[in-house]
Amino acid sequence: xxxxxxxxxxxxxxxxxxxxxxxxxxxxxxxxxxxxxxxxxxxxxxxxxxxxxxxxxxxxxxxxxxxxxxxxxxxxxxxxxxxxxxxxxxxxxxxxxxxxxxxxxxxxxxxxxxxxxxxxxxxxxxxxxxxxxxxxxxxxxxxxxxxxxxxxxxxxxxxxxxxxxxxxxxxxxxxxxxxxxxxxxxxxxxxxxxxxxxxxxxxxxxxxxxxxxxxxxxxxxxxxxxxxxxxxxxxxxxxxxxxxxxxxxxxxxxxxxxxxxxxxxxxxxxxxxxxxxxxxxxxxxxxxxxxxxxxxxxxxxxxxxxxxxxxxxxxxxxxxxxxxxxxxxxxxxxxxxxxxxxxxx
Amino acid sequence: xxxxxxxxxxxxxxxxxxxxxxxxxxxxxxxxxxxxxxxxxxxxxxxxxxxxxxxxxxxxxxxxxxxxxxxxxxxxxxxxxxxxxxxxxxxxxxxxxxxxxxxxxxxxxxxxxxxxxxxxxxxxxxxxxxxxxxxxxxxxxxxxxxxxxxxxxxxxxxxxxxxxxxxxxxxxxxxxxxxxxxxxxxxxxxxxxxxxxxxxxxxxxxxxxxxxxxxxxxxxxxxxxxxxxxxxxxxxxxxxxxxxxxxxxxxxxxxxxxxxxxxxxxxxxxxxxxxxxxxxxxxxxxxxxxxxxxxxxxxxxxxxxxxxxxxxxxxxxxxxxxxxxxxxxxxxxxxxxxxxxxxxx
Numbered sequence: 001x002x003x004x005x006x007x008x009x010x011x012x013x014x015x016x017x018x019x020x021x022x023x024x025x026x027x028x029x030x031x032x033x034x035x036x037x038x039x040x041x042x043x044x045x046x047x048x049x050x051x052x053x054x055x056x057x058x059x060x061x062x063x064x065x066x067x068x069x070x071x072x073x074x075x076x077x078x079x080x081x082x083x084x085x086x087x088x089x090x091x092x093x094x095x096x097x098x099x100x101x102x103x104x105x106x107x108x109x110x111x112x113x114x115x116x117x118x119x120x121x122x123x124x125x126x127x128x129x130x131x132x133x134x135x136x137x138x139x140x141x142x143x144x145x146x147x148x149x150x151x152x153x154x155x156x157x158x159x160x161x162x163x164x165x166x167x168x169x170x171x172x173x174x175x176x177x178x179x180x181x182x183x184x185x186x187x188x189x190x191x192x193x194x195x196x197x198x199x200x201x202x203x204x205x206x207x208x209x210x211x212x213x214x215x216x217x218x219x220x221x222x223x224x225x226x227x228x229x230x231x232x233x234x235x236x237x238x239x240x241x242x243x244x245x246x247x248x249x250x251x252x253x254x255x256x257x258x259x260x261x262x263x264x265x266x267x268x269x270x271x272x273x274x275x276x277x278x279x280x281x282x283x284x285x286x287x288x289x290x291x292x293x294x295x296x297x298x299x300x301x302x303x304x305x306x307x308x309x310x311x312x313x314x315x316x317x318x319x320x321x322x323x324x325x326x327x328x329x330x331x332x333x334x335x336x337x338x339x340x341x342x343x344x345x
Numbered sequence: 346x347x348x349x350x351x352x353x354x355x356x357x358x359x360x361x362x363x364x365x366x367x368x369x370x371x372x373x374x375x376x377x378x379x380x381x382x383x384x385x386x387x388x389x390x391x392x393x394x395x396x397x398x399x400x401x402x403x404x405x406x407x408x409x410x411x412x413x414x415x416x417x418x419x420x421x422x423x424x425x426x427x428x429x430x431x432x433x434x435x436x437x438x439x440x441x442x443x444x445x446x447x448x449x450x451x452x453x454x455x456x457x458x459x460x461x462x463x464x465x466x467x468x469x470x471x472x473x474x475x476x477x478x479x480x481x482x483x484x485x486x487x488x489x490x491x492x493x494x495x496x497x498x499x500x501x502x503x504x505x506x507x508x509x510x511x512x513x514x515x516x517x518x519x520x521x522x523x524x525x526x527x528x529x530x531x532x533x534x535x536x537x538x539x540x541x542x543x544x545x546x547x548x549x550x551x552x553x554x555x556x557x558x559x560x561x562x563x564x565x566x567x568x569x570x571x572x573x574x575x576x577x578x579x580x581x582x583x584x585x586x587x588x589x590x591x592x593x594x595x596x597x598x599x600x601x602x603x604x605x606x607x608x609x610x611x612x613x614x615x616x617x618x619x620x621x622x623x624x625x626x627x628x629x630x631x632x633x634x635x636x637x638x639x640x641x642x643x644x645x646x647x648x649x650x651x652x653x654x655x656x657x658x659x660x661x662x663x664x665x666x667x668x669x670x671x672x673x674x675x676x677x678x679x680x681x682x683x684x685x686x687x688x689x690x
Binding site: 004005006007008010011013016017019020021023024025026027028035036037040041042043044045048050051052053054056057058059091092094096097098099101103104105106108109112116119120123124125126127128129130131132133134135136137139141143145146147 | 402446
């Protein structure tokens, strides 16, 4: 065996996926499965999709400030979002859960009540519940199965030069919510008598603690007979999603700093935290919005009637133009994915 | 919120599943989903099945004595087994993996080579690989999707009184392998210079470290045109599987101590470890054999031609007869499931 010891952080998250994708020899197809897509098609039942999400204590959530009911709801949202990101609707969910001995039945009931509420919200049947013991904190693996929407699946790989780049909702809020919670945790740890002070930051706290997937947006697009040329979820910041979409589509892109949608409460929290809200939008995570492209023709025909949550942030270019953002000072800045970034591996 | 703090171990593993199964209100069916089945049907694509397996360091494996390549192979076996246990064949697998910073690229390559080998062994395409950082040890979530075999799914719930109870292979070996490894770990920890001594215990070590699912058995049964009336996997000991099968089928059972298949190497290792091999078979785990029932008529017609790995261990009774084992001394002993048992929650 080799004595080399290469750190995983040398490759980064997506480098690691590509590394093993190249090593794997498919059994039945000449094509490599798209191992890094948001969800994967069920080979024996095309039109159907499956995606698994793994959530680990200390990485994906901190039980010191996360209400268990919200955690249950959010876990389902994270899982469901991978299907939404391909224009599919979830129909059932299974949950495997590793329980440490600090978790009581009452705590688990609170967590499960959030999962049940999310199942109802997303009209998704819970079909498996597999508890197990854990020595290493609360661990959840959620599998979501569903079906493509009427207009068919939308993949990351369909963007073409001149396509218009759009996002739903606003970005960076979930990260600002996280930083507020982390700040309050430090205050609480240093002073037993103080109470958390969230002021009027409910919006960003809700973005962090109880995000909701964009099901209504997909329904609206279907009613308008609009099909994106490509789409992906924004779970690890706009920069990562843009680069994945452009790499899959073999294109470049230009986005505009002043077009990136930032909520006024995100801007306010960012000021309070002395944090650059643009960095939060580009490299933050967990906004659970959708990034998609429309052909220029379709966009021009429908621009007045797009769902109100849509913002146009730029356009797709030829691949050799790279992925860049035009800053407010009119500079072209390379867009970089954060890889493992703040995951501390 | 309630101030009660009920320990999860008061309910036991299957008590916990039933607890939440009763609390859940299904969306679209009047029937409660069978949340504890080995795998679940895909609601939007009947005939197709999905199952997720969560494997946690310190609970499901110990990296101090588990070769990473075997761990990769075994992880796929554990996942695939849930589909085999319902008479289905796996067609694709996805893996989410939480990686702690002690895992190097070279270690991950060894683990993945075992996963790749198992994918080839089970003719199952790897369609998603999602790595993430973990602060709490190596964590794997594997989802397997597949399709029912030609004769259709076999559930736990189909057993009828007078049906013959069968198992594949032999039982208790994997637990004896585990105890040998644990013993060697203690020796190695107390003395840096000693080497592990496995003697001629390769059989039970392989049962623990590199188990294989019973795909060939299912193919053989299909060729013989034989369909079990009920079936489940034996992953947590014969006792738990028998009780789950009888509870689902609303029956009791009688099995015979002297019919339980024990490999001669399991008996030998049990002597060496001063362990009761019957307890290993009933309450051990990870044998990954199949427990199934045949109608008496079908059994009588085919008993000479059954696949050689099949042992008949007893018969199904009416529910009020309970689940009991006839000992070699002709006593009737209640069969008890171990619940969380050695999971130390």
